[in-house]
Amino acid sequence: MEVEIIKILYLSVHEVLEYDELRLFTALGYECYSHGQYSRPHKGSKLRPPIPEMPFDPHFADMVERCSIDDLHPEMIEDKDIIIIMHSPTAIINNWEKFKNKRVIWRTIGQSNPLVENLLAPYREQGLEIIRYSPRERMIPDYIGEDDVIRFYKDPNEYNNWIGNKLNVMAINQAMLQRGIDSNYPLFHNVCKGIPTKLFGPQNEGLPENAGLLTYEQMKNELRENRAYFYTGTRIPSYTLAFIEAFMTGIPIVSVSELFGNHPFLHQRTFEIHEIIENGKDGFISDNPVELKRYLQELLNSHDLAKEISANAREKAIQLFGKENIKNKWQKFLTNKRGGK
Template structure:
């Protein structure tokens, strides 16, 4: 069976193509991994994937919104990541195939609305969080399959650096989406590093880091402070931290669901049991207290770390997610 995977996010693309390839599917990406032996800007190569120079050349010539027919004709399954226009503009060319729209936590009411006619014609939908059912005008799901991380790769937290870390990009430019003010005020007075592009000039900015540096920072730092990215239920950065076992302090449901978006899709308060697997609050003084406790009490941090990692493996572990994809993709293949 051959999958055409139309990607808009190279980190998720890497993760899911690895699983599909391991499941025995022959995968071809309209994305960063159209040349899988080269990898992407943020993730390493996938040498197990097939490399077809002609396919890659067609990808270079073919925008996602107007897929070349030769990219489609010999594929059995087409998986489209998030962008509705890819479905809409290519529908007449792909509707005779098995087409799966893969959510990535960015859907809002208008996305559901414009996809409804294609849903009625057989478009399958795989969600990444059960909390997406809170989207106004929700058009349903065929499965909920979370993002994943490999526990064998994200592990080994030691927390010997008594400082806070965070992952986000362009925080000040996306202030509503990323809650920069909350992040800045809550971490004020503590050692903190904010990793990610577009944060230059911010007092917390520690610049960009490589894939291997990311895993090392997650192991070494004491606390991970999470403010989310509207309108996501959770991010890949969150599950990388959760899986590694770095104790997480997160904003809660009120702050995580900005009134501008009018949907209650933030999920961290349902994933983390407060005080057991991390800390969650909508009160900045409480958040600051939690950060202080973890920075000054290593035994508390170790207990939280162990609990968090166990929960992460249960919800986001590679083996579980791989089995869910195996069952789902085999239903009609």
């Protein structure tokens, strides 16, 4: 008896998250096609390697290059069973008549707000399914609900072996100065004065903490080798990719809390790190610059403290963001005939 292969059309706005989820869906036995960096999966992307297990359809890849995410060619849709849209509300709105008879899933990434929720409310009424990436999204005004909460993930076998032998504080963030209050650069700069600090990521040139760009393998090595990670968030997400990678690796994290984590001008309290990290057990949390600096210095001064924090952090990271847990959640959700409100 021939096994039915279910085809997924994945509309992406973030190549690293795209890479992770396409690998997961492919491992679950789905035939995936991406409108994103992995339309040609054998080539990979600038930030992540190829996914050779994914099928490659040259005709589909050519259509991706010709058609924007907001105006899909009907041929890209007709043989697909499930459409998963990463964040983009316009991709749902502009293509709805083309794929409304399919199973359509909106996959959030922490960028929703009341405007987005209201824009998608009519499509929710027509059967749009919703997978949230954090339970804190329920704090968004005019929230239109969820079918499940499934976090993004990291593989504990890949992000591991923290040793903390380099007496540095590190962070991974892009364009920190240009993004102003969204990335809390003034706080980051003031707290890190007098502390050996490495800021990795693009568009940080000229900043005293700038340590340049990292390859995929270099990034994992820096997370393993540096003593502590200073997390200042990127308002408005509940948590970011960088947080998951650091938490899973086990590098001790010192993080801002609700005051600096939530946006001061938006009425949604979606920041979640203070609910994930138990202060003093699996990391440190504060909105007091003096306390943040003290926590970082304590970790630099005591490898034993850092090792204790690391072990607890990694245990919790595997519970929340571990690949197998997330894989099981997706398998359960996708094998249901159709989600509900």
